[in-house]
Amino acid sequence: MKVLVTGGAGFIGSALVRHLVLEKSFSVINVDKLTYASNLNSLKSVDRSPLYNFEKVDICNGTALEEIFRKYRPDAVMHLASESHVDRSISGPLEFVMTNIVGTSILLEKSREYWDSLKGEAKSSFRFHHISTDEVYGDLPHPDDKPNGNSLPQFTEKTRYSPSSPYSASKASSDHLVRAWWRTYGFPVVMTNCSNNYGPYQFPEKLIPLVTLNALKGKPLPIYGKGNQIRDWLYVDDHVSGLVSVILKGNVGETYNIGGNNEVRNIDVVKTICSILDEIKPASSMRLKVEKYSDLIRFVKDRAGHDKRYAIDSSKIQKELGWIPKESFETGMLKTVVWYIENSNFFQ
Numbered sequence: 001m002k003v004l005v006t007g008g009a010g011f012i013g014s015a016l017v018r019h020l021v022l023e024k025s026f027s028v029i030n031v032d033k034l035t036y037a038s039n040l041n042s043l044k045s046v047d048r049s050p051l052y053n054f055e056k057v058d059i060c061n062g063t064a065l066e067e068i069f070r071k072y073r074p075d076a077v078m079h080l081a082s083e084s085h086v087d088r089s090i091s092g093p094l095e096f097v098m099t100n101i102v103g104t105s106i107l108l109e110k111s112r113e114y115w116d117s118l119k120g121e122a123k124s125s126f127r128f129h130h131i132s133t134d135e136v137y138g139d140l141p142h143p144d145d146k147p148n149g150n151s152l153p154q155f156t157e158k159t160r161y162s163p164s165s166p167y168s169a170s171k172a173s174s175d176h177l178v179r180a181w182w183r184t185y186g187f188p189v190v191m192t193n194c195s196n197n198y199g200p201y202q203f204p205e206k207l208i209p210l211v212t213l214n215a216l217k218g219k220p221l222p223i224y225g226k227g228n229q230i231r232d233w234l235y236v237d238d239h240v241s242g243l244v245s246v247i248l249k250g251n252v253g254e255t256y257n258i259g260g261n262n263e264v265r266n267i268d269v270v271k272t273i274c275s276i277l278d279e280i281k282p283a284s285s286m287r288l289k290v291e292k293y294s295d296l297i298r299f300v301k302d303r304a305g306h307d308k309r310y311a312i313d314s315s316k317i318q319k320e321l322g323w324i325p326k327e328s329f330e331t332g333m334l335k336t337v338v339w340y341i342e343n344s345n346f347f348q
Contacts, residue, residue, distance in 0.1 A: 002027040003247070004074040006059055006107065007081030009038035011202045012131070015236045016078065016243060021046040024244065029072045031065075032081065033058040037203040041346065059103040062110055069114040076127045076247055077111050079104065082171065085205055086135075089167035090304060100170035104130075105177050112187045128178070128189045129247045134232070134257070136172040136193065138162030139307030144228065154313040155193070157255045164305045182253050190250040192243060195259040195312045199236035199332065200339040204347055207266065208333075211273050212340045215296055216281065218288040221274075225302035227267025230309040234260035235332035238325035245323045256321070259312025262329035270297060272329075276337045 003020055007013040008030030020026040022045065032038050034056055046052045053072065057064040059081050081103065083089065083096045108128070115126050137159045141152055163169040181187040198208045211221050242258040250256060264272075274293035277283075283290050290296055317323045327335070 001076065002029070002072065002074045004029045004031060004068070004072065004077045006031045006077070006079045008032050008054075009034060009040055009043065010080065011037070012197055012236055012239060013080040014039070014042040014201055015199070016080065016240045017043060017052070018046055019237070019240045019244065021049050021051050025051065027051045028053070029068065029074060030054045031057050031059065031068060035083075037084075037205070039201070039203070039347070042201040059107045060098060062106045065107060065110040066113070069110060075122070075125065076129065077107070078129045078131065078243065078247060079107060080131045082174075084133075084167065086165045086167045087205075087303065089165055089170070093166035093170075096166050096170040100167075101173045101177070104174040108177060108181045108187070112181060112185055115187060126188055127247055127250075127252070128181075128187060129243070129250075130175065130178040130189060130191045131243065132175050132191060132193045133168065133171050134193050134195050134259070134310050134312055135165070135168035135307070136161050136163050136175055137310075138164055138168075140309045140311055142228070142230065142308040152309075152311070154311040155257060156313045157193075157257055157316055164307050188252045190246050190252065191255040192246055193255065193257050193312075194239055194242075195232035195234045195310060197234050197236045197239055199336050200343070201346070202236070207269060208273065208336060209340055211270050212277070212337055213344060215274065215277055215293045216286060216341070216344060218283075218286065218290065218296065220298045221270055221293075221296045222298050222300045223267060223270060224300060224306060226299060227265060227270065228308075229266045229306060230263050230311070231266065231269075232259045232310055232312045233262040233264055233269070233329055233332070234258065234325065235327035235335075238327055238332075241326075242317060242323045245317065245321045249321050251320075256317040257312045257314055258317060258323075259314045260325050260327070260329070260332075261314065263309075263311050264329060272333055273337055276334060280338070281341055
């Protein structure tokens with residue numbers, strides 16, 4: 001199988017490319033414009049493989065995309081290229097509009113034109129897989145709002161969209177575009193919406209790598225508000241295995257939510273990292289001015305429009321495609337923190 005992956009030098013994209021080449025022996029065309037959060041070093045294990053090809057291309061460049069489709073003739077597209085950091089979307093929203101909305105529409109149309117040119121089995125088996133986020137759904141009731149212990153809802157594939165940030169609004173827009181290409185043109189799409197990913201190679205603007213690397217340097221560990229916001233944490237390799245299940249077995253026109261079944265408060269994520277570091281890399285061994293890493297925690301003003309809680313119901317993909325996450329929050333966090341300790345200079 002020959003797969004065109006957009007954003008394959010990013011965090012999730014590079015994990016997907018490594019898995020497709022090394023575990024599945026698929027041929028991969030990695031299309032990435034190499035923004036600040038991209039890193040080709042995360043693909044060292046595959047960059048010499050005859051199954052791997054890289055094209056430095058912006059998905060907003062329709063002419064370049066046409067040439068890539070002519071040159072490689074892929075069997076599927078897995079679309080991960082996006083601007084993804086909420087804080088950056090608040091300070092500079094137009095980049096998110098250009099990449100996530102305009103870029104997706106151009107990629108969709110060039111993919112459809114290529115699909116129209118196919119015949120027989122090549123056309124009937126072609127898939128366009130759009131990878132999105134649970135943030136498009138907005139937020140959910142928080143345990144603090146349900147003092148009587150009533151059960152709390154989770155996001156399902158039928159949850160109404162209610163994005164809060166420019167980032168999530170741009171991703172919601174791209175989701176709607178993908179569905180429109182399916183409904184209007186019959187273009188064979190599948191979609192996934194995932195919860196918060198974490199794991200090795202993640203760019204250190206995100207919570208887990210940022211806290212880990214700052215703690216090792218004895219820097220303050222800022223937490224928005226009281227840190228009570230809840231996220232469902234998904235280990236990146238589990239996410240990748242879910243994506244592959246969908247591209248291989250998912251039904252055309254369907255959406256699948258992928259979550260880790262790990263609802264954890266932000267403050268507890270940070271405390272977990274601190275506890276792991278206390279065990280395997282004590283502050284005293286780093287000659288820091290604190291006894292334990294949690295002493296570095298600092299609470300700062302909350303982010304504008306900060307959603308209270310995300311939680312994914314993954315029962316559809318589990319029942320229909322047989323996917324389940326392998327890592328618990330504890331095992332995944334230990335693997336992640338150990339990786340950042342051993343690769344602390346990776347992003348220098």
